[in-house]
Amino acid sequence: MTSLQQQTDSNSWQEQAESYLLDGEYGRAAILYEQAIAAEPDVKSHYWHLGLMLLLQGKEEEATTTWLLAMVEGEPEQVELWTAELVEVLETEARRREELPDNSVAWLIRGHIREIQPTYINNLLILIELALTENRFTEEELKDWQVIELLQEQPVGSLDTEKLLQLLKRVLNYTPVLPSLVEFAAACVPHLQQHPNLLPVMVPGAVEIGYSMGQVQMGISLLEICRRVHNSDAEVLRHLAALYQNGIDYAKGIEVAKLCYELVETLPEKIFANHLRLRGWMSAGGYWEEALVAIEEQEAMVASLIEQEPIELPQQTVARLLTSAYFFPYFRDRARENRLIFNQLSHYCQRYYDFRNYHREQVERYYQNPNRTKPPEKGAPGKKLKIGYISYCMRSHSVGWLARWLLQHHDREKFEIYAYFVTYKYLADPLQDWYLSQVDYPRKLGSNNLDIAEQIYQDGIDILIDLDSLTMDVTCEVMALKPAPIQASWLGWDAAGMPTIDYFIADPYVLPEAAQDYYQEKIWRLPQTYIAVDGFEVGVPTWKRQDLDVPRDAVVYFSGQKGYKRHSETIRLQMKIIKEVPNSYFLIKGYADRESITSFFTQLAESEGVDTNRLRFLPPAPSEAMHRANLGIADVVLDTYPYNGATTTLETLWMGIPIVTRVGEQFAARNSYTMMMNVGVTEGIAWTDEEYVEWGIRLGKSPELREDIAWRLRQSRHSSPLWNAERFTRDMESAYRQMWLQYVDG
Incomplete structure (x- = not known):
């Protein structure tokens, strides 16, 4: 067997x-x-x-x-x-x-x-x-x-x-x-x-x-596949419009945004779809008349919404409403009116995030957080405060470049630093890598507001700093849930106007004295400046006057901003300057639709009697360092209004170039003003349209004045609060400590 x-x-x-x-x-x-x-x-x-x-x-x-x-x-x-x-x-x-x-x-x-x-x-x-x-x-x-x-x-x-x-x-x-x-x-x-x-x-x-992931064209292609399957889906059109605009295919971005606006029916959806139309026209630049009509419609629709009792809305729709008032400061410098819209719209949306109506159990836990009960040891002078920074911009982004100095100089003996990376994806980005290595506790998070808020709560954050404001709906949602006992906004934009945000960090200049009358948040003014850097990386210039067909002895004016900031009335003022300064040329650079922005500037130049041969339209530089190096070609930089430059102004001053800025009432119209005050240069600060033109002409006609300002700007690197990020960090840390003590004392 x-x-x-x-x-x-x-x-x-x-x-x-x-x-x-x-x-x-x-x-x-x-x-x-x-x-x-x-x-x-x-x-x-x-x-x-x-x-x-x-x-x-x-x-x-x-x-x-x-x-x-x-x-x-x-x-x-x-x-x-x-x-x-x-x-x-x-x-x-x-x-x-x-x-x-x-x-x-x-x-x-x-x-x-x-x-x-x-x-x-x-x-x-x-x-x-x-x-x-x-x-x-x-x-x-x-x-x-x-x-x-x-x-x-x-x-x-x-x-x-x-x-x-x-x-x-x-x-x-x-x-x-x-x-x-x-x-x-x-x-x-x-x-x-x-x-x-x-x-x-x-x-x-x-x-x-x-x-x-920053793969704009791939995102567009995937959404176009979705569109072929469901060609009238509003959600597909919303994202497709925004990505076309981000991918500088402005015509398609505008076209799809219009389709979305025509398709949606409810008032909240109309408001956001109109925001997308505005975003398309403003980012392209040159569509000023269309944008003016749309911003008036936006104001009327938002006012109508605010008058209504909140209706049942999807969470995503509520989040989008928070960002739908974003463009008002680009059109007008009416601080009180703009802030009223921001505050009212934020209050309207906050009602959806209030613990009585929205994820009650989770938010109630936050309000019962031991930090909020203020035990005596929490107020002890030696307590090491946990500071959390939340943003989607901790990467190669203007906010990322500026905020890094604060994190670099933080005193780790007294502060424990957490960073909440919203919608994190690995980007092979050196600056993102720097942030990940620099903070004590980096948190790589997605876009779920509840998950992010829960992480902040579990970390026991004492003070949460929002770097995004109304530029990112997810961050707004997290702040609305109040996961930290003290919450503040800084740097990324103007204040969001949300009831759950305690402070807006400013300085003596960037907001007028009366601003507290119309801000929801308490304005916390740092002693000198609300921003400081230790400098910028500068590359090798690629622009030469002869390459741009600009005479060696010409007076070169420069303006480098996105299409968003190209206000027609400010461009008219700039043309008046060019007209009055002999042998002057105007270099115009920034992300915008080349054809429409060229047509826009050309028409305004002709209407002011300026020879259009004196205009030069330049493409964006391939890197930030090269952009700063190329600023050296300019004799005078002409700032935008009612929305000033911020990072661009810092770069201009660091490169020692005189700047003309028009100061207004709102935060966006006072960025360049506070920066110039903090480097000790008042020449070029204009309080009226007439002064803006006068300063532009005077600086153009006086090489001696330009050289004097350039010398003082170079000297300011050794003494100015604007170029002393370590001192600025100590001021921020002092503010955090005072906020905490005030909270403890109740």
């Missing part, structure tokens, strides 16, 4: 082999299958299982040889049948491994299935899933396996749509972004276009890629 027969008599040898497999005794199982082959050489399944046992022992070549020898003499029809049997045996074990989970073995087995049956699409899709789980998926595999081509060949209805949709979601969220992602998504969509969750998966993925 053979050993195999003995096994059969006492217990099924197949069951024994299965038991060995489950116990990981692959060698003993292999012996049984070898005996089975000797007894029943024509039963092909014995070969399939023997090869599997060899494979699990790491004997891949022996396993492959075993399978091939079993098939070598078969007819094509037989080989096809045997191949299907072998794949079924291997797939059964692969599925068992995936359930354990034992992904490395599942990957090994499915890799051999791919070699045996390379066009088996379901196996390839599971291989991609495993590769994503193991963080080993690459572009090469997607191409080598010809997954996209195979998906395109599959009949619609032949694939498991739930599994395919989940795989698409994972690929969309995978980092780094695959170059062929758009092709992969396009190949998946025909199989998924009837699935109700296709857009809820595709749109957030496209948004993450387009915004957080």
Whole structure:
């Protein structure tokens, strides 16, 4: 009696082999299958299982040889049948491994299935899933396996749509972004276009890629795929309009924003869609008449909304309303009226985040935070305060470049620094890497406001500093939930006007004395300046006068701002200056639509009698350092109004170039003023339109005055509060300590 027969008599040898497999005794199982082959050489399944046992022992070549020898003499029809049997045996074990989970073995087995049956699409899709789980998926595999081509060949209805949709979601969220992602998504969509969750998966993925990952064109392509499936979906159009605008395809951005505005029906949706139209026209520049009509419509719609009792709205819609008043300061310098709109709209939205109506249990916990009960030890002078900075700008962004000095100089003996990276994605960005390494506790977070707020609460933050204000709806939502006992806004924009934000950090100049009358937040004025830097990196200049067809002895005026800040009345004032200064030229640079901005400036120049040959339109520089170096070509910089430069003004002053600025009432109209006061240069500060023109002409006609200002600006590097970030940091830390003590004393 053979050993195999003995096994059969006492217990099924197949069951024994299965038991060995489950116990990981692959060698003993292999012996049984070898005996089975000797007894029943024509039963092909014995070969399939023997090869599997060899494979699990790491004997891949022996396993492959075993399978091939079993098939070598078969007819094509037989080989096809045997191949299907072998794949079924291997797939059964692969599925068992995936359930354990034992992904490395599942990957090994499915890799051999791919070699045996390379066009088996379901196996390839599971291989991609495993590769994503193991963080080993690459572009090469997607191409080598010809997954996209195979998906395109599959009949619609032949694939498991739930599994395919989940795989698409994972690929969309995978980092780094695959170059062929758009092709992969396009190949998946025909199989998924009837699935109700296709857009809820595709749109957030496209948004993450387009915004957080900075892959604007890829985000656009993914949204255009969504648009082909559902051409009247407002959510798709909203994001598509914004990404086209970000990708400087201004015409498409405006076109899609108009379509969105025509499609939506409710007042809150109309307000945000109109915001997108404004964003398109303003970023392109030159669409001044259209923008004027739209801003009047925006004011009327916001006023109408505020008069209403809040209605039930989706959370996303509420968040968007917070940013819908963003453009008012670009059109007018009416601080009290603008602040009233911000405050009222923020109060309206806050009612949705109030703990009585919105995620009550979570927010109630925040208000019962021990920090808020103020135990005596919390007020002890030696308490090490936990300071949290929240922003999506802690990367290569104007806010990122400026805020870094504060974090660099913080006293870590007295302050514990946390950074909350909103919508974080790895960007291979040196400045983002710097922030991650600089803070004590970096938190890489997504876009879920509740998750971010909970992290802040769990960290026990004492003072939370918002760097985004109304430029980022997610940050506004987090601040509305009040996860920290003290909350303040600084640097990123004007104050948001939210009831849950305690302070807006300013200085003696950037807001007028009466500003507290119309600010929701308490204005906390630092003693000298609300911002300071230790300097800027400067590259090698690439602009030369002869290359721009500008005479060597010409007076060169310069203005470098985004299309948002190009107010028609300020441009008229600039043209009056150019007209009155002989041999002067005006260099205009910034992100905007080249054709529309050129037409805009040209028409205004002609209306003021200025020869348009004196205008030069320059493209953006490839880097910040090169941009600063190129500023050296200018004799005088003409600031924008009613929205001044901020980072651009700091850069101008650092490079020692005189600047003419028009001072107004609102925060946005006083940035350059506070910076000039803090470097000790008042020449060029204008309080009226007439003074703006007068200073522009005077500086243009007086090389001696320009040289004197340039010398003083260079000297200011040694003594000015604007260039002493360490002193500024001590002032900020003193403010934090006072805020905390006032809170404790209650």
